[in-house]
Amino acid sequence: MLALTLWSSLADSYPKVVVRDYNVYLVTENGSTTALSSTGTQSTPFDHANVYKSPDGGFAVVHQIETYGQNRTITVIDSSPDDQRHPRPVVFSYDTQYARGEPHTYGPSNYLAGDDLPIVHPKLFDLTTEKQIEVRKDFIDNPYMIEDASWKFRDNKYRYMYYERGLRRIRMVEIDESGEARIIMEETAEQYIDYYTKPAWVFLDKTEQMVYLSEADGYNHVYLINTTRIEGGNPGSVTITPSGHGDMVQQVTKGNFSPTVWWMGKTPTTYKHQARVNYDGTGFKVLTADGDGHHNLKWLENNTFEDRWSRVDLPLKGAIRDEYGEKIGTLEVNSTVHDNITIPERFNTAGRDGTTQIYGIIVKPRHFNSSKKYRVIENIYSESILIIRLVDSFNVPKGLSEEVQFYLARLQNLSDTHAVVVVVIDGMGTNWRGRAFQHFFYKNFKDSGFEDRKIWIRAAADTRPWIDLSGGVGIYGVSAGGFNALAALLWHGEFYTAAIADSGNHDQRLANAEYGEVFMGWPVDDAIYDASSNVVNAHRLNGSLLLLAGELDDNVDPSCTLQVVNALNAAGKDFDFMLVPGAGHGVLHLRDEIVQLGKKFNNFWKNWLSST
Known part of the structure; x- marks a missing residue:
């Protein structure tokens, strides 16, 4: 604040x-x-x-x-510490980091x-x-x-x-x-208030008012609240960002007594733009509307700002604008597109309700040949809170920043190595598409937007004869994406036929309260939690599965994955599993450093592609 x-x-x-x-x-x-x-x-x-x-x-x-x-507390085992022969127990919580060589690390x-x-x-x-x-x-x-x-x-x-x-x-x-x-x-709220990313406020002491962000009407808008009201009376709030302009992402107030609010909001096409509006709700204007893409800006001291924008299929552009959005100068930007990626295709189609647009991207091999057939692998991270996964992402990459290009390079490598197309999709239940969209799988975490994802992939294939769905679709993800990847095989095995699930939070009762209780509700109802538990439903497995975990994961307890292993063993299911010594959360990020992990990742996809 x-x-x-x-x-x-x-x-x-x-x-x-x-x-x-x-x-x-x-x-x-x-x-x-x-x-x-x-x-x-x-x-x-x-x-x-x-x-x-x-x-x-x-x-x-x-x-x-x-x-x-x-x-x-959480207790894990460092099986191979650098400074001694014998394993070392480590006690920590989500708020600590374990340093190899220290005897213990304790946290709250x-x-x-x-x-x-x-x-x-x-x-x-x-x-x-x-x-x-x-x-x-x-x-x-x-x-x-x-x-x-x-x-x-x-x-x-x-x-x-x-x-x-x-x-x-x-x-x-x-x-x-x-x-x-x-x-x-x-x-x-009937379900939950997304306190992680939505509520925010600035006090206007001169007028005894507060500028407050809220999803009260279904989208994240700015409200002007009278802070001197009598308790129980009319709050005296005024909506000062009009409806229909998407979710407001962040707020910038230029001076404590300014009569104007500057804000970054997402348009219905999910690109982030800069706008301004007067405190009385008049004068709403998107300042960056003439820049087609996802915007990031930096305010300067003279009431001007640097505006940089791009799309995942258009390189970075820039301009200097005044406080009314008029371009007043050029801005040098690095519009380089690295040679280790190809420009992805954007694609959107209506989801399961026939109306709501589902957005995604398609990454093709660099030596793409439209006369050939290409299988599909989806990279997934479907959760409804905490998510601005990349600076220019919002569930699916929107811009073409350096950070996004690094992420796309990982997708490109997978696409090139196995001659597949890799897709990233925004299904129902993710953040920054309005409260109804975000809350769609409240108390039903296993939904993960899969019905929308399947519709999107099939619709993309309908207009792209080079997409081959005959052997099913592969899927992989980390953390919440690890849960999603396994859930795809448990509940949608007719469509998804192979999954790599890395560091998954496979049962929300093993997740921290701020995460599990928001997704699945409080008080904890075991019947509801059971219905969306990959552990409880492991017997439903249908397809090829590789489970991964780091033994020193301080984000998601490794026992989440080990309990899935135990349940799969009890159900007599075939699967592959690798626990990586010394690794923390998200071991797939280490596949370039740990040779055997990289081989296991690539061999898994190679075997799947050759067997289906």
């Missing part, structure tokens, strides 16, 4: 507010120390990472962990779907009287987490965001100097 840097610098000024021995202390410039709290213990500590002083230095808020939760607890979560409350301190002030906390009834939202600039009022467990309710709460609290914004 715009103001957070200011508050963090205040925290370092005297008198300092610090956490020592689980409690809060006031430290003056001459070194004297006064205890401000006494309730902190090893099991109920104040959090040193969440200390927030008021702008005038007279008050401070410190978050206290009142209940720790289940204190869960990891909470899985259904676990008891920590309960955190903000505590208020008067730094003048050196006393703690009791804070009303009935607005924190079932927390997933709370998040700092900064002090109010002109008055000593502290704000925080409360996220309810299950993420069907979020609210912004304001605390005054007396400890009294009130709700200044609340949002609810």
Whole structure:
């Protein structure tokens, strides 16, 4: 947020507010120390990472962990450490990185779907009287987490965001100097609110308003909210980005008192553009509409900006624009297309509902011959949160940046090596296509957009006689894509006949709570989770499968894959499996470094292509 840097610098000024021995202390410039709290213990500590002083230095808020939760950790085995002969147990969570050669790496607890979560409350301190002030906390009834939202600039009022467990309710709460609290914004959803990528805010202190991003109407739009409203009254919000302009991706406000919001949004064709709109909702204008492609920009000090855009099939272009979008100068850009890729084909068609457009790309071999037949392999990563997989991606590459070209080079190598076409597709359930699109497989993770993907591939083949679907389609992916790849064989084995599943989160009860509970719901219903579990449904396997995992994966517990192995063994299924010593999350990224891994990857596809 715009103001957070200011508050963090205040925290370092005297008198300092610090956490020592689980409690809060006031430290003056001459070194004297006064205890401000006494309730902190090893099991109920104040959090040193969440200390927030008021702008005038007279008050401070410190978050206290009142209940720790289940204190869960993940234990894996480093089978081949560099510094000793014997294996080493490693204990970590998703928030730690393991360094080879260290005896252990410990991190904060990891909470899985259904676990008891920590309960955190903000505590208020008067730094003048050196006393703690009791804070009303009935607005924190079932927390997933709370998040700092900064002090109010002109008055000593502290704000925080409360996220309810299950993420069907979020609210912004304001605390005054007396400890009294009130709700200044609340949002609810029937399924979930995508707090990872959607809600964001900027306070306009001069007008007592807040610019807030929300999907309340189904798309991520900008709202102007009156923060002085009476609790329970009309929020006084005004939508200031018109409907029908796609999801807003990020917000840029040029000055705290500016009457205009600049924003990056995705058009219905899923390209990212820059736009502006007045705070009263008038004057909406896409500033980059004359640039056909996916835009990235950099604001300059003189109210102009550098605009760079490209499409996955068009090299980079650039211009310097004024704040109204008019081109006022040229911009030198690197429009090089590397010789290790070919320009992909774009293709879109209506999905399963007959209306919603599904977008994708087709990568052909560099020595493509339209008189020949080419099998299809899909690279998949279908999940509904956390996804801006590449800078210019949004589920399927849109631009042609250096990062995208690196990704395309991996696809090109696969296409060239095996004389196949490689496709990447945006099926129902992914992010940045509106709430209904994103929530499509809520509590049904196994859907993964496969019905749309199959329609897209068949439609592409209908107009491209060189695409051969007679032996089925191959599929591979990492992490959520690893889940997707295996799910393709379990539920769509009539279409997908081979899969490489790398580091998959194959059962959402083994995924962290912020991931599993959002996809599959809270409270945890085992029947619902079972229905989308690759572990529980491993007996459905139909097709050729290669499972991969890194033994030191600190993102998805390797036991996710090992439990699939166990279930497949119990079901008498044939498959291949490789656990890579010393590797972390996503071992396919190492296939150029680990020769045998690269051979296994290529031999798998070679054997599949020759046998079907």
